[in-house]
Amino acid sequence: YGSAKINNRHHLEIGGVDTVELVEKYGTPLYVYDVALIRERARGFRDTFKRLGIKAQVAYASKAFSTIAMVQLVKEEGLSLDVVSGGELYTAIAAQFPTEKIHFHGNNKSIEELKMALDYQIGCIVVDNFLELHLLMDLCEQKDTKTQILLRVTPGIEAHTHDYILTGQEDSKFGFDLQNGQAEKALRMALESDRLEVLGVHCHIGSQIFDTTGFVLATKKIFEKLNEWKSGFGYISTVLNLGGGFGIRYTQEDEPIPASSYVEEIISEVKNQVVKYNMELPEIWIEPGRSLVGDAGTTLYKIGSTKEVPDVRKYVAVDGGMTDNIRPALYQAKYEAVLANRPLDEVEEKVSIAGKCCESGDMLIWDLPLPKADNNDVLAVFCTGAYGYSMSNNYNRIPRPPVVFVENGITQLVVKRESFDDLIRLDVALKEQVKL
Numbered sequence: 001y002g003s004a005k006i007n008n009r010h011h012l013e014i015g016g017v018d019t020v021e022l023v024e025k026y027g028t029p030l031y032v033y034d035v036a037l038i039r040e041r042a043r044g045f046r047d048t049f050k051r052l053g054i055k056a057q058v059a060y061a062s063k064a065f066s067t068i069a070m071v072q073l074v075k076e077e078g079l080s081l082d083v084v085s086g087g088e089l090y091t092a093i094a095a096q097f098p099t100e101k102i103h104f105h106g107n108n109k110s111i112e113e114l115k116m117a118l119d120y121q122i123g124c125i126v127v128d129n130f131l132e133l134h135l136l137m138d139l140c141e142q143k144d145t146k147t148q149i150l151l152r153v154t155p156g157i158e159a160h161t162h163d164y165i166l167t168g169q170e171d172s173k174f175g176f177d178l179q180n181g182q183a184e185k186a187l188r189m190a191l192e193s194d195r196l197e198v199l200g201v202h203c204h205i206g207s208q209i210f211d212t213t214g215f216v217l218a219t220k221k222i223f224e225k226l227n228e229w230k231s232g233f234g235y236i237s238t239v240l241n242l243g244g245g246f247g248i249r250y251t252q253e254d255e256p257i258p259a260s261s262y263v264e265e266i267i268s269e270v271k272n273q274v275v276k277y278n279m280e281l282p283e284i285w286i287e288p289g290r291s292l293v294g295d296a297g298t299t300l301y302k303i304g305s306t307k308e309v310p311d312v313r314k315y316v317a318v319d320g321g322m323t324d325n326i327r328p329a330l331y332q333a334k335y336e337a338v339l340a341n342r343p344l345d346e347v348e349e350k351v352s353i354a355g356k357c358c359e360s361g362d363m364l365i366w367d368l369p370l371p372k373a374d375n376n377d378v379l380a381v382f383c384t385g386a387y388g389y390s391m392s393n394n395y396n397r398i399p400r401p402p403v404v405f406v407e408n409g410i411t412q413l414v415v416k417r418e419s420f421d422d423l424i425r426l427d428v429a430l431k432e433q434v435k436l
């Protein structure tokens with residue numbers, strides 16, 4: 001997985017660093033990111049567009065994993081950045097990310113968030129709905145400024161993925177419907193305003209998608225509309241943003257195509273459409289999150305208690321769980337794992353990895369083949385780099401784990417472990433006994 005190796009001490013090694021030493025130094029649970037792999041994925045996307053000679057922006061969807069260090073890395077690799085909240089925007093600003101390369105998403109951006117985006121003069125606001133369109137025009141007027149926008153459209157495509165992470169179908173909370181005139185109405189309104197420059201359209205059809213069918217269909221539907229708008233009222237879209245959603249391999253069952261193949265097939269369809277409708281090739285933007293960071297992240301846990309349910313299963317508990325990785329509980333997501341301190345030992349049994357939260361649903365992996373594990377062992381769960389830390393929480397008042405970056409044998413702590421004091425930092429105690 002990723003670039004994990006087994007070193008000469010027979011320990012799991014990531015980015016040239018022994019994971020057992022990481023655990024000794026930083027404790028568990030611990031998120032470890034292989035920086036070289038993130039760079040490789042970023043360059044993979046960029047180079048594919050370059051090779052195809054396509055003007056493009058690859059924006060990292062920071063919802064997958066956003067911290068100052070991660071944003072700095074994205075900056076170093078020359079990508080753009082997709083943010084979806086004031087908090088993600090604030091992180092980007094704190095990391096001194098070039099604001100003209102920030103794209104702002106969200107189906108219910110607040111006035112404060114829109115003001116923040118305008119004040120920092122970010123590159124593009126992806127407008128999702130009519131309220132936002134009105135707010136944005138008013139705010140630009142008030143601030144006597146302008147902004148570039150994309151219109152988010154819902155192309156009516158069902159990508160084959162989990163219901164909660166499916167977003168391009170018509171019955172979705174996101175974007176303007178392409179089919180029933182909503183998108184056209186929004187476009188006409190935006191074009192009438194001299195405060196908004198409509199660069200083009202955006203769509204995102206879902207996440208953890210394994211083939212290109214959905215992207216190709218969405219591209220066709222969008223071009224059909226672009227052609228109508230071009231001949232109807234002369235609108236030319238200079239940017240087409242096709243979102244993210246490229247799948248990764250969590251377990252042997254997953255069979256995603258390589259990231260470059262998604263791009264190649266999308267571009268090939270875009271070129272077909274451009275020829276079909278006699279248009280100029282638009283700039284192509286994409287927004288990968290998971291495929292940039294997913295397999296670069298590994299979570300290390302200490303094994304603790306075990307429980308045998310005779311003839312049924314054996315539970316092996318770790319010192320984290322749904323607080324640091326909610327994906328198994330939320331989406332029945334599957335992961336693979338090994339004992340980091342003895343990955344070569346023979347598999348002896350299948351066990352189910354439980355978290356430590358007071359909740360039966362707090363299970364990380366069912367039926368994992370492992371050697372007989374005891375409580376000195378370290379469990380490494382692979383592919384936790386996307387939507388792990390970013391969806392972590394303090395259920396049961398469990399502090400969030402720290403995050404380390406490893407590269408070429410060097411380790412950097414990029415998020416500190418939360419302390420109990422951090423947990424109560426925002427609590428306000430009652431001053432005196434309150435009579436209710």
Ligand code: LLP
Binds near residue numbers: 243244
């Ligand atoms: N662009 C937009 C507009 C999105 O809504 C998303 C993800 C992305 C890009 C990035 O998608 P990616 O390349 O990471 O698949 N929490 C879920 C995933 C939710 C994705 C939401 N939107 C999970 O843990 O699987």
